[in-house]
Amino acid sequence: MEQVLNTMKELGRNGLGAPVLLVLMLAMVVVPLPPLGLDMLFTFNISLSLIVLMVTIYAMRPLDFGIFPTVLLIATLMRLALNIASTRVVLLEGHTGTDAAGKVIEAFGEFVIGGNYAVGLVVFAILVIINFVVVTKGAGRVSEVSARFTLDAMPGKQMAIDADLNAGLISQDEARNKREEITAEADFYGSMDGASKFVRGDAIAGILILFINILGGLGIGMLQHDMAFADAMRNYTLLTIGDGLVAQIPSLVLSTATAIIVTRVNSSQNMSSQVLSQLxxxxxxxxxxxxxxxxxxxxxxxxxxxxxxxxxxxxxxxxxxxxxxxQPVAEEAPPEEPETPPEARDLSWDDVAPVDIIGLEVGYRLIPLVDRNQGGQLMDRIKGVRKKLSQELGFLIQPVHIRDNLDLGPSAYRITLNGVPVGEGDIQPERELAINPGQVYGSVPGTATTEPAFGLEAVWIDPDQHDNAQTLGYTVVDASTVVATHLSSLLQQHASELLGHEEVQQLLDTLARTSPKLVEDLVPNTLPLGTVVKVLQNLLEERIPIRDMRSIAETLAEHAGRTQDAGNLTASVRVALGRSIVQHINGLQHELPVIALDPSLEQILLQSLQGTQEGGAGFEPGLAEHLHQALANRTQQQEMNGQPAVLLVAPPVRNWLARLFRHSIPGLHVLAYDEVPDNKQIKVVATVGQAPAGLQQQAAPA
The missing domain is CATH 1.20.5 (Single alpha-helices involved in coiled-coils or other helix-helix interfaces)
Known part of the structure; x- marks a missing residue:
């Protein structure tokens, strides 16, 4: 047996398995087979059908047996080839007795139906009706519906994967594997839809073969072999019915396997465990x-x-x-212990708890989300968020300290930075959140809410509505993903508050491994560590990553001899990082669409800045409101056109305008002229700030 298995494996490795099997099928059709050969092949056919049935029962999910449609097709073709081979033997040798086509057919004709061909016809008809009308028809319908819904749900599933990837919950490799799994699932159900048609056709062929064999056998037996009608009827009918039963029983088994696998639900348990646990x-x-x-x-x-x-x-x-x-409830009850008063001791500095840099407080109903022993996934999601942000921003995000807070609602959570709350929300851990990304094709039943990270419309739905919501265009995530996405958004907004002296010193130590002389000349010989920290915080506050620490350090070392002001040094670093900044805004596009200020307004701002000592500009409030409204409208229009909103201004006023509109117009990027790389072509799409003459006169300096 081991030698046979090794031979089959060797054929599979050499790519000869399928050609050899097809050649054997053709041989069964063309070459007459002896009764012993028919017995072996019919026994193999029954064994193969039982193996396939057992595999479908013990498979955890349909994709674990993804080759099933091909196996089903090959088994059906082999069974039809056996029908042709057995029909040849029955018609040629049927006049010699009921054992003419081998012992297997004789056993099914004599023992299973008691040698009564009338009973055999009834049994065969019932088997065909069960196989054709009930099992095969139902399995074909389920395959068709599953294929249709799987294809319809693909866009929503792809969007969910992209959302998890963007939130840092999964890596690029995990996202690629999930996309491949979605494609394989769609291909599987599509193939099953087609393979079920072969099974249905096999059932019809069984009926036709039965009548052809009976009529042909009667004609051959009575006309060629001078048999009496009763003898010919008995011999050929029993042989034909035995042949039909030998073929229809494996066909029914394979049809049952088809119905089982297309009705299975993805699970971590096999079918037997699912039946016992759920029933x-x-x-x-x-x-x-x-x-x-x-x-x-x-x-x-x-x-x-x-x-x-x-x-x-x-x-x-x-x-x-x-x-x-x-029983588990009794085991989980902790033993009662007598309360012992704590020892009296003096207070120490250990009793002063430091504030958590990043904290997450949860209500008691959300504790299972952070408990791995209860299947909670929030800890892993938060770890993924920290990893993704650390790679994007350029420094290590501190650990998130999670604790329960009885002052919160049962299903509420709160995110804190340095002990101060910066965000909170309320989730339903047993349900999923269907988020409207902007365009959906219907509504799903559930509780309307607002997604906490970006303020999008959303609905809390039951898990059984997951596929339906994705089909309608919703992005569906679980409760852990909602909290992790909210945390990721807040950490990006407050990244500058997470960077301190220790983190910057770590960055410099890492840089010193490759550029020791640069770091030695920069800190503390040229600049104090506090100034470097402030420059990096300024960059993070404007959503500029600090991954390119070498370029930042070289720029600081170059300009530190002329100024020690963190604002001026930040402007110089922005110029050095201009290519990275513009690529982050506009990708690799050769042309950069920008919004320009009216020359008269820009001149007013420059003159106003020259007359102040603290880097702030002062001009008439009406003109400021007019400028804000114009920039907000233009930013919205650019976003609707799928283009970035970039305000291009003179370097002296860039920092002031960026701080002025940073929070009021989040989608607006403010760049200075010298921050745009030379290889980028600028296209002015709008000019703003053309205020009425009266306002301009009031704003002009005395």
Whole structure:
């Protein structure tokens, strides 16, 4: 047996398995087979169908047996080739007796149906009806619907993967694997839809082959071999029915396997475990059933023994399941210990708890989300957020300290930075959040809410509405993802507050491994560490990553001899990082669309800045409101056109305008002229700030 398996594996490695199998099928059609060969092949056919059925039962999910459509097609073709080979032997040798086509066909013709061809016809008809009308038709319909819904749900699933990737919950490799799995799932159900048609056609072919063999056998037996009608009818009918049963039973088994695999739901359990865990999870259902069966068994005239025996077995099983459910509760109860008063001791600095740099407080209903022992995934999601932000921003994000807070609502959470709350929300841990990304094709039943990270419209839905919501265009995420995405958004907004002296010193130590002379000349010989920290915080405040620490350090070392002001040094670093800044805004596009200030307004701002000492400009409030409204409208228009909103101004006024509109117009990027790389072509799409003459006169300096 081991030698046979090794030979089959060697054929598979050399790519010869499928060609050899097809050649054998053609040989069965063309070359007459002896009865012993038919016995071996029919036995192999039955064994193959049983193996396929067992694999579908023990598979955790349909994709674990992704080759099933191909196996189903090959098994169907082999069964049809066997039908042709057996038909040849039945018609050629049927006049010699019921063992002419081998022992397997004879056994099914004699033993299974008792040698009565009338009974055989009835049994065969029932098998065909069950296979064709019930199993095959139902499996084909399920395959068709599953394929359709899987294809419709693909865009929503792809968007969910992109959302998890953008939130840092999964890596690029994990996202690629998930996309491949979605594609494989769609291909599988599409193939199953087609393969079920082969099974349906095989059932029809079985009916036709039966009538052809019976009529052909009667004609050959009576005309060529001078047999009596009764003898010919008996021999050929029993052989034909035996042949049909040998083919239809494996066909019914494969049809059943098809129906099982297309109705399976992805799970971490095989089918047997799922049946036991779900069918008998609640002992009450089994208890009520046993009581009803027991009452029926007490009625006179009913089969009392069978009913009462089954009721007793069901009652015993109900009692055993009830005891099993109570057992973990008793084991989990902690032993009571006598309370001992704590030892009196003096206070120390250990009693002064430092504030958490990043904190997450949760209500008591959300504790299972952060408990890995209860299947909570929030800890892993937060770790993914920290990893993604650390790679994007250029420094290590501090750990998130999670604790429960009884002052919060049961399903509420709060995010704190340096002990100060910066965001909070309320989630439903047992449900999923369907987020409207901007365009959906219907509504889903649930509780309307607002997504906490970006303020999008959303609906809390039951998990069984997951696929339906994705089909309608919603992005569906679980409760842990909602909290992790909210945390990621807040950490990006407050990244400058997370960077301190220790983090900057770590960055400099890392840079010193490759550029030791640069770091030695920069800190503390040229600049104090505090100034470097302030420059990096300014960059993060304007959403500029500090990954290119070498360029930042070289720029600081170059300009530190002329100024020690952190604002001026930040402007110089921005110029050095101009290519990275513009690429982050506009990608690799050769042309950069920009919004320009009216020359007269820009001149007013320059003159106003020259007359102040603290880097701030002062001009008439009406003109400021007019400028803000114009920039807000233009930013919205650029975003609707799918283009970035970039305000290009003179270097002296860039920092002041960026701080002025940073929070009021979040989508606006403010760049200085010298921050745009030389290889970028500038296209002015709008000019703003053309205020009425009266306002300009009031704003002009005295």
């Amino acid at each position: 008998f999870e609640n002992p009450a259902s089994l208890g009520v059933t046993s009581a009803v069966i027991g009452l029926l068994g007490l009625i006179p005239g009913m089969p009392n023994f069978a009913f009462l025996t089954l009721a007793a077995i069901g009652g015993a099983a109900t009692w055993w399941l009830s005891q099993r459910r109570r």
